[in-house]
Amino acid sequence: MLATPVNNHALLYVLVIMLAIQNAARDESARTADAEVRQLYARHAVALHGYVARFCPDRASADDIVQETFIRAWRHLPQLGADGRPVRPWLFRVARNLLIDADRAARSRPATVQAESVEEGCDDTGLEQVLNRQLVADALRQLSPAHRAVLVEVFYGGDSVTRAARQLGIPHGTARSRLHYALQALRGQLDAHEAAGC
Numbered sequence: 001m002l003a004t005p006v007n008n009h010a011l012l013y014v015l016v017i018m019l020a021i022q023n024a025a026r027d028e029s030a031r032t033a034d035a036e037v038r039q040l041y042a043r044h045a046v047a048l049h050g051y052v053a054r055f056c057p058d059r060a061s062a063d064d065i066v067q068e069t070f071i072r073a074w075r076h077l078p079q080l081g082a083d084g085r086p087v088r089p090w091l092f093r094v095a096r097n098l099l100i101d102a103d104r105a106a107r108s109r110p111a112t113v114q115a116e117s118v119e120e121g122c123d124d125t126g127l128e129q130v131l132n133r134q135l136v137a138d139a140l141r142q143l144s145p146a147h148r149a150v151l152v153e154v155f156y157g158g159d160s161v162t163r164a165a166r167q168l169g170i171p172h173g174t175a176r177s178r179l180h181y182a183l184q185a186l187r188g189q190l191d192a193h194e195a196a197g198c
Contacts, residue, residue: 036081037074044091045070051092055099055127065102069095096131103127139189147182150175 049066056062072094073080073087080087103126140148153164165175 033074033077036077037070040073040087040091041070044088047088048091048095052095052099055103055130061102065095065098068098096135099131100128135190136186139186142189143182143185147178147185150178151182151186154179 045066048069049062052065052069053059053062056065069091073091080090107126140151143151149168150161150164153159153167154161157164157167159167161175161179162172164179165172168175170178
């Protein structure tokens with residue numbers, strides 16, 4: 001998979017905004033914050049830009065979302081390092097929220113050109129639903145294959161637990177148990193992802 005090149009001007013922009021907002025003498029804590037943001041950018045910018053670019057109409061929009069994400073990271077540096085949790089999920093959650101906000105803002109503006117009618121049977125679900133689906137798909141991938149199989153058979157296949165057990169060749173009680181633990185694990189992952197957001 002090719003890495004999406006990241007505009008280095010975006011890092012410069014983030015640093016300039018940081019300095020403008022800071023509006024204080026450069027002391028040791030400011031240099032530390034500058035170094036931390038540079039490290040965050042070096043570690044996560046390419047992956048974050050690749051994620052954001054999938055949902056943006058152009059590169060400039062993606063650059064804006066990434067820049068704003070790192071500005072928010074800079075503002076929350078003390079909290080990000082305080083509890084020892086990984087920073088990348090927090091960055092992706094912030095970017096996701098910014099994408100949703102940008103989509104809502106774009107939809108709230110009056111249309112200047114008459115949009116073509118949506119074909120019968122097509123569903124314009126919006127960016128938020130697409131991102132939510134991706135979030136659930138990522139959480140499903142974290143489950144064990146046995147738990148995921150039961151969950152998929154019951155909820156996506158529309159089967160009963162009894163039929164899913166027959167399909168998978170496992171006892172009914174095992175299928176019920178796996179379904180219970182799969183739902184519990186899925187709920188835990190989604191709650192953890194929600195807690196990682198800002």
